[in-house]
Amino acid sequence: MKARRSTTGLPRAEGDATQGRRNPLGATTGRRSRVRSWPAADSRKRTAARQRAEEAELQQGVRYRRAFVVLLGAVIAVSALVVLLGTVGLFTETRSRPLTSAEQSRYQQEEIARRWQAWPATGVFPEEVRYLGLDRAQQYARRVGIAPETECGKGVDASVAGVLQNHGCVTLLRATYIDQTATFVFTVGVAVLKDEESRVSAGEELTQDDRVGVLPVAFPGTVTERFGPDQRQRTSWVGAGPYIVFSTGGYADGRTRAAIPPEEILHSELWPAAKSIGNQIAYFLADPPTVPPCTQGNVC
Structure with missing residues (x-):
């Protein structure tokens, strides 16, 4: 029986039992496969390990999420508390409530202190001012004119000016009046x-000399045109709030102080009238205002 050569060049018997028997992949049935298969148990272990890793990662994510939710909740709670406290504080501060004694006193002081600016000039110096004449008869002095606002040092005598300037005098306002008979x-x-x-403090340093004080203001073409420093018979002042109200008086006919006997000055109606007019204007300026009972008006 002849032997056949195989495609590899090796002789092979014709009656070889393996001839023509090949597996579907083309390899002979008797040849051992070079691919080594993994046991099924190893595959299960890998799957279980992967599942455990995924579960651990999932649990860690859950913990992180819980921590974030707790932290966010704490931030929101603190913010809400701050807003609530701020709202309560703002409401407490701005709500209407009764004024304390200190607040009432401060309200009055501030109101009085701004009157010289808040009021018109005719409010500071009314057109008519009541005064007491002889036998305490009630009479009225009439305003002739209001002088322009001036520096404190320019409207008073030099000795008075130094005191006012040393204590922070802001300005000086002046007006001139005549009595009911146009005599003074x-x-x-x-x-x-x-x-x-x-x-x-300024009042404690002002001199009691009745020859110095405010300088007169004369208005040409009126009965006051002859009223100057030499015509002043006496001067005086009174304190009221942040104001020092000076007053001086003389005769409309131009008589000087030196021309009037001292006893006549002492018994004249002129000086009581001058003091009364100054006191009236001081009273107007420092009259305590009505204080509202509450911080926002009359309703608490």
Whole structure:
């Protein structure tokens, strides 16, 4: 029996039992496969390990999420508390409530201190001012004119000017009046100090000399045109709030102080009238205002 050569060049018997028997992949049935298969148990272990890793990662994500939710909740709670406290504080601060004694006093002081600016000039110096004449008869002085606002040092005598300037005098307002019979002339000056404490300090240093004080203001073409420094018979002042109100008086006919006997001055109606007019204007300026009972008006 002849032997056949195989395609590899090796002789092969014709009656070889393996001839023609090949597996579907083309390899002979008797040849051992080179691919090594993994046991099924190893595959299960890998799957289980992968599942455990995924579960651990999932649990870690859940923990992180819980921590984030707790932190976010704490931030929101703190923010809400801050907003609530701020709202309560703002409401407490701005709600209407009764004024304390200190607040009422401060309200009055501030109201009085701004009157020289808040009021018109005719409010500071009314057109008519009541005064007491002889036998305490009630009479009225009439305003002739209001002088322009001036520096404190320019509307008073030099000795008075130094005191006012040393204590923070802001400005000086002046107006001139005549009595009901047009016999006497009066000039009233309002020195505005920065506050009531300054006014008290300045008053302690002002001289009691009745020859110095506010300088007269004369208005040409009126009965006051002859009223000058030499015509002043006496001067005086009174304190009210942050104001020092000066007053001086003389005769409309131009008589000087030197021309009037001292006893006549002492018994004349002129000086009581001058003081009364100054006191009236001081009273207007420092009259305590009505204080509202609450911080936002009359309703608490």
